[in-house]
Amino acid sequence: MSHSEAMNSYSLVAEGLRKRFGETHALDGFDLAVREGMVCGLLGPNGAGKTTAVRILSTLLRADGGRATVAGLDVATQAAEVRRRIGLATQEPAVDEILTGRENLEMWGRLYHLSAKQARSRAQELLEQFGLAEAGNKRIKHYSGGMRRRLDLAATFIQAPRVLFLDEPTTGLDPRNRNDAWQAIRTLVAAGSTVLLTTQYLDEADQLADQIAVLREGRVIVEGTPDRLKSMIGGDRLDLVLRDARDLPEAGDILAAFGRPAVDPDTRRLTVSVTDRMSALSHVMRAMEAKGIEVEDISMRRPTLDEVFLKVTA
Amino acid sequence: MTYVLYDSWTIARTNLVHWRRNPTAIASGLLYPVVMVLLFGYVFGSAMAVAGADDYRDYLMPGMFGQTMAVGITSTLVVVTTQASYGVTDRYRSMPVSQAGVVLGRAISDMINSVLELAILVAAGLAVGWSWHNGPLNALAAIGLLLLLRFSLIWVGIFAGLKLTPEAAGASWMLLLPLTMVANTFVSPSQMPGWMAVPAEWNPLSATVAACRRLFGNKGWVGDSWASEHAMLLAVAWPVAITLVFLPLSARAYRRLSR
Numbered sequence: 001m002s003h004s005e006a007m008n009s010y011s012l013v014a015e016g017l018r019k020r021f022g023e024t025h026a027l028d029g030f031d032l033a034v035r036e037g038m039v040c041g042l043l044g045p046n047g048a049g050k051t052t053a054v055r056i057l058s059t060l061l062r063a064d065g066g067r068a069t070v071a072g073l074d075v076a077t078q079a080a081e082v083r084r085r086i087g088l089a090t091q092e093p094a095v096d097e098i099l100t101g102r103e104n105l106e107m108w109g110r111l112y113h114l115s116a117k118q119a120r121s122r123a124q125e126l127l128e129q130f131g132l133a134e135a136g137n138k139r140i141k142h143y144s145g146g147m148r149r150r151l152d153l154a155a156t157f158i159q160a161p162r163v164l165f166l167d168e169p170t171t172g173l174d175p176r177n178r179n180d181a182w183q184a185i186r187t188l189v190a191a192g193s194t195v196l197l198t199t200q201y202l203d204e205a206d207q208l209a210d211q212i213a214v215l216r217e218g219r220v221i222v223e224g225t226p227d228r229l230k231s232m233i234g235g236d237r238l239d240l241v242l243r244d245a246r247d248l249p250e251a252g253d254i255l256a257a258f259g260r261p262a263v264d265p266d267t268r269r270l271t272v273s274v275t276d277r278m279s280a281l282s283h284v285m286r287a288m289e290a291k292g293i294e295v296e297d298i299s300m301r302r303p304t305l306d307e308v309f310l311k312v313t314a
Numbered sequence: 315m316t317y318v319l320y321d322s323w324t325i326a327r328t329n330l331v332h333w334r335r336n337p338t339a340i341a342s343g344l345l346y347p348v349v350m351v352l353l354f355g356y357v358f359g360s361a362m363a364v365a366g367a368d369d370y371r372d373y374l375m376p377g378m379f380g381q382t383m384a385v386g387i388t389s390t391l392v393v394v395t396t397q398a399s400y401g402v403t404d405r406y407r408s409m410p411v412s413q414a415g416v417v418l419g420r421a422i423s424d425m426i427n428s429v430l431e432l433a434i435l436v437a438a439g440l441a442v443g444w445s446w447h448n449g450p451l452n453a454l455a456a457i458g459l460l461l462l463l464r465f466s467l468i469w470v471g472i473f474a475g476l477k478l479t480p481e482a483a484g485a486s487w488m489l490l491l492p493l494t495m496v497a498n499t500f501v502s503p504s505q506m507p508g509w510m511a512v513p514a515e516w517n518p519l520s521a522t523v524a525a526c527r528r529l530f531g532n533k534g535w536v537g538d539s540w541a542s543e544h545a546m547l548l549a550v551a552w553p554v555a556i557t558l559v560f561l562p563l564s565a566r567a568y569r570r571l572s573r
Contacts, residue, residue: 094401
């Protein structure tokens with residue numbers, strides 16, 4: 001395969017993107033490559049540079065350095081061409097409060113240069129596809145957060161974009177609305193767009209993405225499939241809180257069967273990464289009882305983003 | 315580029331729908347000038363004497379027209395800042411929408427809005443006894459000058475709107491209102507103290523209002539300053555100059571959003 005053919009199978013390529021706002025290096029050598037039809041989750045805490053990356057790749061912002069192509073087109077020099085091929089959902093849904101859902105979609109449709117008739121029928125299709133057919137003639141100010149987000153996602157999809165940018169699509173939504181938004185995103189993905197999705201939540205990236213890139217301080221520090229990332233950071237975390245701090249060393253020995261536990265004497269807490277949740281839980285409970293160690297609390301949870309960073313940067 | 319007109323009409327239409335669905339804004343936007351006509355025409359007017367004017371309401375109406383055009387800038391400002399803060403501007407910019415279309419659409423709907431405002435004010439003026447005395451053509455020329463001023467201020471509104479927060483935009487009338495009154499709108503600058511009379515005479519609004527009074531044939535204040543004597547010239551020159559400065563500035567501010 002020639003070099004250019006290899007590049008063609010990527011819908012999104014960023015090489016050494018840099019962007020500075022005053023003294024802050026929002027992006028500092030950002031590299032990323034996403035293959036056609038893949039969903040890439042860009043995972044990072046607030047201020048890691050996720051939004052800056054999305055804004056540069058969607059032609060809203062100019063990079064100070066580096067280069068990027070979207071659908072094979074340079075975002076800096078071919079911005080107008082890029083805009084014909086992308087959809088963007090910003091953190092705040094960019095919906096017009098005063099219009100109805102249908103009117104919003106028709107307006108955006110006309111701005112994508114559909115005829116009035118085409119815009120009408122496209123709006124109807126999208127309302128049905130995103131479960132908003134009944135609410136279509138209501139004004140947005142009467143929509144819930146999840147409905148707004150769904151309408152916003154539907155709007156990105158008017159022209160069936162080659163590449164779709166979703167910037168923290170579920171931030172600020174309650175769990176039910178979050179599921180709603182996930183469902184809408186899956187609809188978009190099923191239609192074959194390449195998607196770059198930013199999120200602060202590991203489980204969201206895990207749910208939706210084929211590929212996860214972890215962003216910290218303006219650069220990608222680790223990248224791979226969710227499975228690869230999970231095996232890198234270990235499985236679930238078992239948290240154990242003891243009644244008596246003097247039992248900590250002995251409890252630590254028991255947990256050592258799974259790996260080296262993190263011990264916090266102040267809160268009398270031990271944390272260890274486990275792979276088989278149920279057998280680990282019953283093994284630990286039985287061993288504690290046998291040794292007569294009093295357990296105040298035991299819980300199983302997914303690793304937090306902080307723990308991912310600790311692991312990855314260690 | 316072929317889509318500039320199509321895009322501008324889409325945007326203008328949306329803006330007009332906004333306007334139609336916001337009855338309180340319509341009521342305040344249209345009734346405010348009418349209330350001002352009544353307040354100034356009858357409450358203050360009974361105590362007002364303007365040099366060279368026989369009838370205060372005859373003098374007042376062109377001032378009201380001019381002030382309404384000038385204050386119209388706040389509606390441009392508020393919409394532009396609000397759209398920028400809600401990410402609507404970002405969405406426009408990520409789409410193959412022509413930038414000229416977005417801006418032109420704003421201008422079209424603001425102008426339609428202003429024509430309606432003026433029509434209501436003219437009706438209110440006729441109701442309180444104001445009229446034009448130099449024939450319909452001169453009256454139309456005066457209306458044209460008023461709309462020219464409004465048109466030039468759209469670019470100031472777009473430029474400032476891209477730089478300000480919605481809160482600051484909402485408070486802008488506090489600055490704007492005095493600026494529209496240190497002029498010949500309500501009283502004659504010749505009755506003001508000297509330090510205030512000079513900016514009042516050179517105020518672009520004064521040029522438009524003085525030119526309108528002449529075209530309508532409404533008597534009152536003809537000063538002997540250069541600005542007063544060349545009001546007709548300035549009523550064209552000011553808006554053209556404002557447009558020449560702020561149209562490129564607002565285009566630049568729009569481009570600079572990508573910094």
